[in-house]
Amino acid sequence: xxxxxxxxxxxxxxxxxxxxxxxxxxxxxxxxxxxxSARAIATALHPVRQYLKVASVTDRGDGCKSYKLVPDxxxxxxxxxxxxxxxxxxxxxxxxxxxxxxxxxxxxSPRNSLEGFYELxxxxxxxxxxxxxxxxxxKEGTAVEVSAPSGNFEYQPLRDASTVICLAGGSGITxxxxxxxxxxxxxxxxxxxxxxxxxxxxxxxxxxxxEALEKQCSKIKIVHVLSDTPDDEMPAGSEKGFITxxxxxxxxxxxxxxxxxxxxxxxxxxxxEKETAKLGIERKFIRREMFGELHNPGSQPDYPSDVxxxxxxxxxxxxxxxxxxxxxxxxxxxxxxxxGIAVPARCRSGECGFCHSHLLSGDVxxxxxxxxxxxxxxxxxxxxxxxxxPLSDLVLNVxxxx
Amino acid sequence: MKKxxxxxxxxxxxxxxxxxxxxxxxLSTLLLERHNIPGxxxxxxxxxxxxxxxxxxxLSGIGTPEEKGSVEEQFDRMGVKVNWCKHNSTFRxxxxxxxxxxxxxxxxxxxxxxxxxRMPVGFEAFSRKLDEIVPGSYESAMxxxxxxxxxxxxxxxxxxxxxxxxxxxxxxxxxxxxxxTSHTLQExxxxxxxxxxxxxxxxxxxxYMGVPASRFDFLYYLTMQSSYIKFGTGIxxxxxxxxxxxxxxxxxxNGGDIWYNSEVTSVIMKNGKPAGVVVNGSKEVYGxxxxxxxxxRFVWSDLFNKEDVPEFQARMTNARKTAVxxxxxxxxxxKTKxxxxxxxxxxxxxxxxxxDKQFEACQDFxxxxxxxxxxxxxxxxxxxxxxxQLFLTSMTFGDAMKDVKPxxxxxxxxxVAKDMIETCEKALNISxxxxxxxxxxxxxxxxxxxxxTPMGTPYGYMLEMWDSLIPRTIQYEKDQPFDNFLFCxxxxxxxxxxxxxxxxxxxxxxxxxxxxxxxx
Numbered sequence: 032x033x034x035x036x037x038x039x040x041x042x043x044x045x046x047x048x049x050x051x052x053x054x055x056x057x058x059x060x061x062x063x064x065x066x067x068s069a070r071a072i073a074t075a076l077h078p079v080r081q082y083l084k085v086a087s088v089t090d091r092g093d094g095c096k097s098y099k100l101v102p103d104x105x106x107x108x109x110x111x112x113x114x115x116x117x118x119x120x121x122x123x124x125x126x127x128x129x130x131x132x133x134x135x136x137x138x139x140s141p142r143n144s145l146e147g148f149y150e151l152x153x154x155x156x157x158x159x160x161x162x163x164x165x166x167x168x169x170k171e172g173t174a175v176e177v178s179a180p181s182g183n184f185e186y187q188p189l190r191d192a193s194t195v196i197c198l199a200g201g202s203g204i205t206x207x208x209x210x211x212x213x214x215x216x217x218x219x220x221x222x223x224x225x226x227x228x229x230x231x232x233x234x235x236x237x238x239x240x241x242e243a244l245e246k247q248c249s250k251i252k253i254v255h256v257l258s259d260t261p262d263d264e265m266p267a268g269s270e271k272g273f274i275t276x277x278x279x280x281x282x283x284x285x286x287x288x289x290x291x292x293x294x295x296x297x298x299x300x301x302x303x304e305k306e307t308a309k310l311g312i313e314r315k316f317i318r319r320e321m322f323g324e325l326h327n328p329g330s331q332p333d334y335p336s337d338v339x340x341x342x343x344x345x346x347x348x349x350x351x352x353x354x355x356x357x358x359x360x361x362x363x364x365x366x367x368x369x370x371g372i373a374v375p376a377r378c379r380s381g382e383c384g385f386c387h388s389h390l391l392s393g394d395v396x397x398x399x400x401x402x403x404x405x406x407x408x409x410x411x412x413x414x415x416x417x418x419x420x421p422l423s424d425l426v427l428n429v430x431x432x433x
Numbered sequence: 434m435k436k437x438x439x440x441x442x443x444x445x446x447x448x449x450x451x452x453x454x455x456x457x458x459x460l461s462t463l464l465l466e467r468h469n470i471p472g473x474x475x476x477x478x479x480x481x482x483x484x485x486x487x488x489x490x491x492l493s494g495i496g497t498p499e500e501k502g503s504v505e506e507q508f509d510r511m512g513v514k515v516n517w518c519k520h521n522s523t524f525r526x527x528x529x530x531x532x533x534x535x536x537x538x539x540x541x542x543x544x545x546x547x548x549x550x551r552m553p554v555g556f557e558a559f560s561r562k563l564d565e566i567v568p569g570s571y572e573s574a575m576x577x578x579x580x581x582x583x584x585x586x587x588x589x590x591x592x593x594x595x596x597x598x599x600x601x602x603x604x605x606x607x608x609x610x611x612x613x614t615s616h617t618l619q620e621x622x623x624x625x626x627x628x629x630x631x632x633x634x635x636x637x638x639x640x641y642m643g644v645p646a647s648r649f650d651f652l653y654y655l656t657m658q659s660s661y662i663k664f665g666t667g668i669x670x671x672x673x674x675x676x677x678x679x680x681x682x683x684x685x686x687n688g689g690d691i692w693y694n695s696e697v698t699s700v701i702m703k704n705g706k707p708a709g710v711v712v713n714g715s716k717e718v719y720g721x722x723x724x725x726x727x728x729x730r731f732v733w734s735d736l737f738n739k740e741d742v743p744e745f746q747a748r749m750t751n752a753r754k755t756a757v758x759x760x761x762x763x764x765x766x767x768k769t770k771x772x773x774x775x776x777x778x779x780x781x782x783x784x785x786x787x788x789d790k791q792f793e794a795c796q797d798f799x800x801x802x803x804x805x806x807x808x809x810x811x812x813x814x815x816x817x818x819x820x821x822q823l824f825l826t827s828m829t830f831g832d833a834m835k836d837v838k839p840x841x842x843x844x845x846x847x848x849v850a851k852d853m854i855e856t857c858e859k860a861l862n863i864s865x866x867x868x869x870x871x872x873x874x875x876x877x878x879x880x881x882x883x884x885x886t887p888m889g890t891p892y893g894y895m896l897e898m899w900d901s902l903i904p905r906t907i908q909y910e911k912d913q914p915f916d917n918f919l920f921c922x923x924x925x926x927x928x929x930x931x932x933x934x935x936x937x938x939x940x941x942x943x944x945x946x947x948x949x950x951x952x953x
Contacts (some may be wrong), residue, residue, distance in 0.1 A: 036580065036609055043615035044903075051904045052911075060744050065734025068834035069758065069877035069889045075839040077882050113840045137868055145840055179678030183480065188847060189871045190853070315767050315870035349692045349716070350435070375469060375694055381940050384479070387469050387693075389685075405477050406671035411678040430469045430693035431713060 036359030065286075076113060077179045079433055080123075085173040086148060094155030095202065097138060098169055101148050106174070111144045116213035117206040120151065120179035121377045126164050130373035130432070133161040134380075136294070136320070137180065138205040138237070140212030148175075150237065154202035179375055184294065184320045185240040186210065186219050192316055194222040198274050198303060200228070200295025201236075206320065207294065208237050210293035215248040223250045224282050228275050228295070230259040232266055253281060273302070276309035285422045288312070293319035321380035322401060328420040329360060331398050335422060338396075342421040346372065347428050363388075363395065363416035363425065372433035374416060381418035386429070390414045393425035437463045437690075440710060442697045445473030445884070446931050448726030449680040450938030451838075451945075453511040455724075456689030458946045463720065464684060472677030473726075473884050474891050475931060480871040482817050483765035485895060486808055486824065487875070488891065489673045490620040490641075490779060491520055491666035493657075493931040497707075502664065503684035504932045507939055512683045514762055516670040520811045523559070523662055525777045526637045527860050528786045542774075542862040548786050549775065550634045554665040563631050572633035577625055577635070578662070581655035582906065583607055588656060591906065600907065613652035615901040621651030632921045633786040640781070640828060642928055643757035643892045645792035653902040668811055673931070697727070707918045710736075724916040724941045728886040728893075733783030746914045753900060756892030756929065758833060758877040760798065762825040762850045765871030767838070770809050770821045774863040779811035782860040795828045797891060798849050803827050803856045819869070825853045832888065834877055846874045863895035886923075893923030909940075919944060 037411050083100040090096050102108040139150035144425045156162045169175070184206055186195065197207045197366055204227055213219040229235045235255060245253045255269040256278065265271060270278055283289045292311070293303055300319055307317050338359050345354040357366030364386060367374050377385040379399035382394070388411045397404075401418040416429065441452040444466035452464040470476060474488040495517055496502030501509070508515060528548040530537035536593055540549040550566050556578040564571035587607035591599040602612050603875060618639075620631045636646045638658050646654075669675040684691055692712070701709035701717065709719035716722060725732060730750050733742045766773060783791045784801035794800040804826040808815045816822050827849075837845050850872070854865050880889030905912070905926035913919050919941040927933030 032607070035576070036612060036626050039616050041608065041611045041613040041615075044611035047615055047899065047901075047904050048907060050899055051908065054899055055745070055749040055752045058748035058750070060747050061751065062739050062742055062747055063730045063733045063750040065731050067755075067881075067888050068837070069881040070887070071888070072834055072837065072839050072842055072878035073882040076842065076878070113842075115843050141840070168493060187872055189851060190872045207495070288445075313767065330829050349695060349712070382479075385469060389821065403479050405479060405674050406676035407477070407669075407678045410675065411682055412670060413678065428691075431695050433694045433713065 034259060036063050066398075075110070078108070079179070080114055081112060081120075081177050081179065082108040083149070083175045083177060085169050085171055085175060087171060088169065091152065091236050094166070094235070095152065095236055096166055097152040098175075099148050099150050100175055100177070103174060103266060111147065111149060112143050112179050114141055115185045116141055116209040116219055117179035117185040119181065119182045119184075119206075119378075120149065120167070120180060122151070122161070123176040123178075123302045124161060124162060124164060128371050129368055130371070131161055131368055132376040132379065134321070134378050136180070136184075136206040136209070138208045140209055140216060141218050142212070142216045152202060152205050154236075178377060181383065182321065184292070184318065186221055188220065191221070191290040191313065191318075192242050194224065194284050194287070194289040196279055196283055196289055197223060198279070198289045198291060198293045198295070199225060199227045200274075201298040203295030203299070203320070205294075207292075208240065211241065211248075213245045214250050215244050217429050222250045222252075222284075224254070225252050225277060226256050226270075226282060228256045228258065228274050229258055230297070232260065232264060252282070274306070279306070288316060290316045290318065293317070297323055321378050321382050324362070324379045325398055325401060325418060327360065328396055328398065331396075333399065334396055338422050341362045342366075343424045344421065345424075348372070348433055357421075359421050361420070363414070363419045363421060363427070366421070367416070367429070375430050375432045376417060379417045381415050386416045388396075388414055388416050388430065389428040390419075391426040391428065394422040395425065396422055397420040424425045435461075436826065437461050437718070437720040438949065439463070439722050439724060440866060441717060441724045441726065442474070442710065443467075443726030443922070444471040444677075444681075444691065444693075445726045445922055446475050446677075446934035447679060447925070447941075448724065449684070450507070450511065450935040451724040451726065451921050451942045452689055452691070453513065453680050453683045453687070454939045454942030455945060456684050456687035457511060458942070460949060462684065462689035462948065463718065464689060464691045465695045465697055465710065465718075466693050467885065468883065469545045470674070470677070471681045471691070471693075472673060475673035475677045476883075477674035478873070479857065480763075480873055481765060482820070483822055483871050484672060484815075485763040485765075485822060485873065486668070486672045487761070487763075489668055489931060490804070490806060490826070491661065492668060492931055493660035493666050495519075495667040496664050500664070502881050504935060507935055510939075511680065511688070512607035513676075515676050515678045515679050517667040517680060518670055518812050519665060520778060521554050521665045521668045522778065523552045523554055523665075524637055526634055526783065529860050533628070544860060544862045546633065548630075552634070552637075556659070556662060558836050559662050563634060564639035566634065567628050570628050573622070573625040573627035573784050574631070574635065577627070577655060578659055580609065580613065581659035584610060584652050585611060585656050585659070609731065610652065613655065616648050616651050616903065617647055617898060618654045619646040620649050621647075621655075630786065636788045636792070637781050639788045640757075640791075641930065642896055643828065644896050645788040647789050648897050650896070650898055650901040650903070653896065660932075662950070668808075670812065676931075677790075697736060700741075702738070702741050706915050721917065722945050724938070724945060725918060726922045726938070729920055729924050730887050731885060737889075740831045743914050750911065754895040754897065755887045756890045756895045757795070757828045757830055758888040759875075759880060760827045760829065760849055760853070760877070761875045762853050763842045763871075763873040763875070764823040764854075764865065764869055765816070766821045766826070766865070766868050767819070767870040768821065768824035768868045769935060770807050773821065773865065773868065774861065775807045775810070775823075778806060780805050780861065781799065782856055792830075794928060796830055798827075798829055798833065799852045800827060801856055803853045805857045805861070823865070825857060827853055829877065830861045842876075842878065846876055849876065850874045891923060892929035893925070894928070902928070917948070
């Protein structure tokens with residue numbers, strides 16, 4: 032029996048070849064357009080760099096200042112990238128010949144970025160290279176380079192509960208100020224209960240702003256938690272002591288799920304990890320901002336012994352290879368930066384993977400709580416230099432800094 | 434400054450394969466990639482305690498240890514070793530019933546459906562199952578698979594031999610080849626006498642190429658589909674990032690250089706031909722030959738001076754239609770697949786059984802079309818105990834984001850994801866939303882950001898009848914812009930798919946190696 036396929040005509044094929052060329056011939060000779068709606072959104076939200084300048088400085092007291100940053104049109108930034116409340120900007124600076132980056136949560140609202148500004152709020156950190164530099168050097172008119180808004184510390188309605196208990200410590204208040212404004216603006220929709228830990232009323236940042244937001248918006252509740260304040264100086268409605276499981280429960284909704292978002296210094300994360308474990312809520316409802324840069328790897332319980340104090344690192348970036356030396360208590364990234372070598376960096380907490388590099392020889396220590404590498408990275412010897420500490424001399428390939 | 438034999442632009446699957454093949458052949462090779470990791474689509478990302486597979490649904494071309502598939506053979510040639518996890522079923526198609534459907538029924542999930550087809554691996558088993566669902570379809574399905582085997586062999590001849598010699602061999606031994614390639618999938622299955630309902634199930638994989646049955650060529654569909662059904666498929670143990678890093682390693686082991694975060698921002702011309710590239714706007718690198726994995730449209734718009742763009746390339750690029758764009762929702766679940774009630778790796782949920790109607794529906798983001806995959810079905814321990822990961826995929830066509838402003842994008846994304854999740858919840862009669870621990874939503878702008886293609890398409894140009902596989906393959910050299918500058922990747926003859934991209938990379942590399950051997 033003849034195959035049923037023979038009913039299809041075979042002669043249709045040859046004209047296809049000429050037909051294709053004819054179709055091409057009918058195409059416009061203009062240079063193909065490089066714009067489309069997906070690319071427009073991608074480039075608007077994720078510019079490689081944003082060139083800004085300081086428009087004004089607000090002293091917030093307690094060694095803390097806020098910087099209003101606006102586009103530096105002369106350098107090519109026309110419009111700020113919009114962002115979801117909770118995101119951070121990585122600031123790029125050169126300090127004494129040393130390329131340096133730091134991630135700072137945006138304290139202004141997403142809507143402010145449409146109005147033409149971001150606000151970063153920087154608090155003095157003892158021995159903090161970048162914070163001290165910014166606090167002393169950034170003035171009205173200072174040119175500032177930052178990344179696109181980055182990070183995953185955001186409210187997500189499909190994942191998070193409709194009430195979020197936000198736990199803030201010190202300058203960890205910044206993403207929550209942005210979130211509270213976003214709730215007030217109607218750009219985010221959740222009940223925000225802020226438990227904000229400070230030493231005393233004088234060290235509370237954004238006190239007036241937060242009070243105003245609470246008054247304006249029924250979805251926002253602010254509770255100050257003061258650790259070092261005499262009874263007669265306690266503001267009305269504030270709590271004494273530290274943020275504990277008991278306190279969280281006191282302000283949590285009684286019979287429904289709630290999320291807990293945490294942002295603050297590293298000691299606070301360690302303390303609250305234990306406290307939030309007592310809440311008996313599911314893991315998915317507890318989210319914390321990135322850990323931040325880890326110092327002193329030697330204090331980690333699994334840090335090996337007999338690590339040489341000084342190490343050498345041979346690093347290749349594109350076609351340039353250099354050998355530098357540094358201290359094993361510094362991260363690979365810090366050693367390279369101290370030697371004047373710019374490394375791609377965003378979060379500096381092991382999470383974002385932007386510094387992903389190939390370790391060709393040598394050993395590093397990676398604190399397990401900061402090891403966000405992919406499985407195959409471990410298989411093929413890839414590391415995140417921001418949270419890798421040399422245990423021996425190293426040879427590595429690092430991508431170009433961008 | 435060193436001058437390279439070959440500069441490969443872009444470390445997507447095509448560029449990786451091209452660089453690995455060139456380096457293996459001893460050419461001094463530089464691979465340039467704008468992102469900080471290799472792979473383009475073939476990657477992974479971590480959220481909380483989950484590492485997500487960003488794009489690979491299943492990879493055909495692995496085969497068995499006795500009969501290796503095309504991808505596994507190519508990996509052997511490149512010196513690349515990957516740990517495969519085998520997938521021994523194909524797909525389940527669920528079409529929820531619409532009002533007035535006469536042959537609808539309640540399926541095992543307790544959902545009224547007009548189609549629920551769970552299809553096995555193997556030509557015989559697949560055909561038998563099809564016949565069980567649509568009596569009288571066995572013979573037509575077996576005939577289709579038989580044809581696909583012939584066509585696979587014929588296509589191999591065509592690829593092997595240099596045209597027109599390869600073509601003549603094909604014409605001589607496989608007269609049906611021309612019939613199949615010049616007719617649509619629908620015409621072909623009609624000719625084989627396959628009942629319409631059976632065709633609808635048979636055509637489920639149309640979305641892997643992004644062209645529905647009335648517009649896609651019969652030959653390519655048959656060979657593509659049978660490559661999945663013949664031996665089953667596989668995925669790498671440690672997400673596709675494993676494949677990309679394995680090729681990265683092979684390139685470096687063979688002396689090739691790879692620069693990450695190194696975007697080609699323009700091409701340097703000399704005597705009317707590419708002679709070098711500028712990296713990150715400032716660094717010049719020179720090379721003899723170039724293989725380009727970047728999207729042709731953006732190469733012409735971004736990298737070349739206006740006067741250096743060949744007119745034919747401009748016309749060709751403008752004449753072709755950008756392929757489908759994707760939306761993917763990645764879900765880290767705080768329950769196991771058993772607790773969630775998920776029983777299949779890959780379920781295609783469609784608003785209509787007909788692929789053309791599915792295609793029409795996908796003009797809109799809220800189409801009711803969604804593929805749901807559960808990686809734990811293939812890799813049980815790909816997430817921590819007590820958890821699982823899902824990814825949901827949908828498609829859109831055209832300039833779909835034009836009404837969405839950057840500031841509305843986050844809300845829009847969430848709305849699209851919610852709609853897709855609810856589509857799956859309804860079609861499978863399961864609950865997903867309360868158990869989401871991690872979620873990431875990738876819309877066309879996300880793919881645009883990472884792949885840098887028009888509308889973020891991972892699929893290249895639409896493989897319509899007039900611009901289909903065989904004409905593209907025969908006219909491959911005509912399509913290339915300069916004799917020392919070849920394209921590879923999804924924009925080339927085979928369209929999308931990891932295996933296809935690897936193939937085009939190797940093909941461009943082989944032509945490049947040959948040119949060096951011939952001293953051109």
